[in-house]
Amino acid sequence: MAHKQDQILRTKFTERLCHWSIVVCFFLAATSGISWFFPTFSWMSNFLGTPQMARALHPFLGIAVFVGLCYMFKRFVHHNMPVRSDSIWFRNVKSVLLADHSKKLRIGKYNAGQKILFWLIMSSIVVLLLSGLVMWRAYFAEFFPIWMLRLAILAHSVAGIGLILLIMGHIYLAIWVRGSITGMVTGYVSKSWARQHHDRWAEELKAKESEKA
Amino acid sequence: MNSQNIIRRSATSSLTPAPQIRDHQVEVAKLIDVTTCIGCKACQVACNEWNDLRGEVETNVGVYDNPRDLHPDTWTLMRFTEHETEDNGLEWLIRKDGCMHCEDPGCLKACPAPGAIVQYANGVVDFQSDNCIGCGYCVAGCPFDVPRISKKDNKAYKCTLCSDRLAVGQEPACAKTCPTGAIAFGSKEDMKELAATRVAELQERGYDNAGLYDPAGVGGTHVMYVLHHADEPGLYAGLPKDPKISAVVEGWKDLLKPAAAVAGAVAVGAMAAHFIGVGPNTTDDDHPDGRSGLRPEDETDTTEAGKVTNLPRHAAE
Numbered sequence: 001m002a003h004k005q006d007q008i009l010r011t012k013f014t015e016r017l018c019h020w021s022i023v024v025c026f027f028l029a030a031t032s033g034i035s036w037f038f039p040t041f042s043w044m045s046n047f048l049g050t051p052q053m054a055r056a057l058h059p060f061l062g063i064a065v066f067v068g069l070c071y072m073f074k075r076f077v078h079h080n081m082p083v084r085s086d087s088i089w090f091r092n093v094k095s096v097l098l099a100d101h102s103k104k105l106r107i108g109k110y111n112a113g114q115k116i117l118f119w120l121i122m123s124s125i126v127v128l129l130l131s132g133l134v135m136w137r138a139y140f141a142e143f144f145p146i147w148m149l150r151l152a153i154l155a156h157s158v159a160g161i162g163l164i165l166l167i168m169g170h171i172y173l174a175i176w177v178r179g180s181i182t183g184m185v186t187g188y189v190s191k192s193w194a195r196q197h198h199d200r201w202a203e204e205l206k207a208k209e210s211e212k213a
Numbered sequence: 214m215n216s217q218n219i220i221r222r223s224a225t226s227s228l229t230p231a232p233q234i235r236d237h238q239v240e241v242a243k244l245i246d247v248t249t250c251i252g253c254k255a256c257q258v259a260c261n262e263w264n265d266l267r268g269e270v271e272t273n274v275g276v277y278d279n280p281r282d283l284h285p286d287t288w289t290l291m292r293f294t295e296h297e298t299e300d301n302g303l304e305w306l307i308r309k310d311g312c313m314h315c316e317d318p319g320c321l322k323a324c325p326a327p328g329a330i331v332q333y334a335n336g337v338v339d340f341q342s343d344n345c346i347g348c349g350y351c352v353a354g355c356p357f358d359v360p361r362i363s364k365k366d367n368k369a370y371k372c373t374l375c376s377d378r379l380a381v382g383q384e385p386a387c388a389k390t391c392p393t394g395a396i397a398f399g400s401k402e403d404m405k406e407l408a409a410t411r412v413a414e415l416q417e418r419g420y421d422n423a424g425l426y427d428p429a430g431v432g433g434t435h436v437m438y439v440l441h442h443a444d445e446p447g448l449y450a451g452l453p454k455d456p457k458i459s460a461v462v463e464g465w466k467d468l469l470k471p472a473a474a475v476a477g478a479v480a481v482g483a484m485a486a487h488f489i490g491v492g493p494n495t496t497d498d499d500h501p502d503g504r505s506g507l508r509p510e511d512e513t514d515t516t517e518a519g520k521v522t523n524l525p526r527h528a529a530e
Contacts, residue, residue, distance in 0.1 A: 036326075036348065042325070137352075146358060161473040169480065192496050197496075
C-alpha cells in the first residue's frame with residue numbers, strides 16, 4: 001500500500017523507528033515510575049521483572065527516552081514552531097473536538113494542540129532528566145544535599161505525572177482520529193486524511209508536487 | 214514482639230492498613246544521657262558485634278569521630294563537639310547518633326516499596342532489607358539524616374533498635390554494653406520518668422536549660438536524649454531543634470499524590486465520555502455517508518481561514 005496514488009508519506013522510517021522505540025522505553029519507565037508514586041500500583045514494577053530490577057533499569061530507560069526525544073526534537077521542531085494561523089485552531093477547538101470537519105482551519109503538519117504537546121513533552125523530559133540525575137541513588141544522589149534530593153523527587157513526580165497524562169491524551173487522540181496509528185506504523189496517510197486534519201500541510205504538499213511537475 | 218505486631222507498613226494505603234488488632238504493647242524507648250557519656254565508643258563496638266557489621270577502616274582526619282559518618286556498616290556513631298561556653302570554659306559534647314525511631318517516621322512515609330519499612334507496636338521502626346529496592350527515598354524522608362544506602366547491595370540500612378534482641382526480651386546491644394549507664398532502655402513512660410529525675414539533678418547543679426529531647430514534630434521519638442543544653446540541641450553536632458517531615462515530602466505525598474490520582478481518573482473518564490459521545494473521528498472520504506464532508510472540489514474560502522493573511526509557509530518534507 002505504501003506507494004498507492006492516494007497515499008502520502010507523513011513519517012519517515014527512522015522517525016517511526018524512533019517513535020516506537022520511545023513507546024517501549026517510556027511504557028516501562030512510566031509503569032515503574034507509577035509503581036513508586038502510587039504504591040497501590042506497585043505490581044506495575046513487575047513489567048521489569050522485580051521491584052529491585054525496576055529501580056535499577058528505570059533511569060536507563062528514562063535516558064533512552066531522552067535520547068529518542070532529542071532525535072524527535074531535531075526532526076520535528078521546525079514543524080512545531082507557533083504560527084499565526086494556530087489561533088484559528090484554538091478558536092475552533094470545540095468543532096475540532098466534535099469531529100466537525102466543515103471548517104478549514106489552516107492546519108500545518110501539526111495542529112496547535114499537537115504543538116503544545118510537543119513543547120510540553122520536551123520540557124517535561126528535560127525536568128525529568130535533570131531531577132532524575134540528582135536523585136539517582138546508585139551514582140549521583142550522594143553528591144547532593146538532602147534538601148535538593150527532596151526537591152528533585154518532587155519535581156520528578158510532577159513532571160512524570162504530567163508527562164504520563166500528556167501521553168495518555170496523545171494515545172487517546174491517536175485512537176480517536178482514525179488513520180493516525182496506521183500513519184505512525186506504516187508512515188503513510190491518505191490524501192483525504194491529510195486534507196481533513198492538516199489542510200494547509202496537504203495544500204503545501206500539492207503545491208510542491210505541481211512545482212515539480 | 215513478633216512479626217504480627219507490625220502496625221505501620223511502608224507503601225500501604227490507609228484503606229488497607231497493617232495489622233492493628235494486637236496494638237496493645239508497651240511502647241519502648243532508649244534514653245541516652247549525653248551528660249553521662251564519656252565517648253568510649255563501646256556502644257559502637259557492641260552494635261557492630263551484635264549486628265555483624267564490619268565497616269571499612271578509615272584514616273584519621275583529626276577528629277574523634279570514627280568512622281567519619283554513619284554508614285551502611287555503621288548504624289550508631291559518637292559525634293564529638295568541642296563547645297566553648299560564655300565564660301571561656303570548654304564542654305566536650307558527645308552525642309550517640311543513629312536512628313531516633315520516630316513515632317511518625319519520615320522514612321516510612323516516603324518509602325515506595327511495600328513492607329520495606331515497618332513500625333512495630335512497641336515503636337521500633339525497622340527496615341526489611343529484602344523488600345528494599347534502593348531508591349533512597351527514605352534518605353529524603355528522614356528529618357535526622359540517618360538512613361544510608363549500601364554500595365554493595367543497593368539497600369538502605371540503619372539502627373534496628375536491636376529489634377531481634379527485643380523480640381526475645383533483651384535490651385539493645387548498645388544499652389547492654391554502656392559502661393557508665395548513659396544508655397538506659399525500658400518502657401517510654403519509665404524512660405521519661407528517669408529522664409525527669411536526671412534533668413532535675415542537672416538543673417540543681419547549674420544546668421538551667423537541661424532537658425529531655427523527645428521532639429513533638431515527629432510525634433516523639435523512641436530514642437531520646439538528656440541534654441545539658443536542651444534549648445540549643447544544634448550544639449550537639451547539629452541535632453535539629455524542631456525536626457519535622459519536610460514540607461516538600463509532605464506536599465509530595467499528601468497533596469500531589471491525591472491530586473494526581475484525581476487528575477488521572479478525570480482524564481480517563483473524560484476521554485471515555487468523549488469517545489462514547491463523539492465516536493471515532495473518521496476521514497469523510499473513507500466514509501461517504503459521514504456528516505459534513507469536505508471535498509477538495511468544493512473548497513470555498515468562506516471560513517475563518519480567509520481572514521488570516523501572510524501566513525508563514527512550512528514546506529512539508
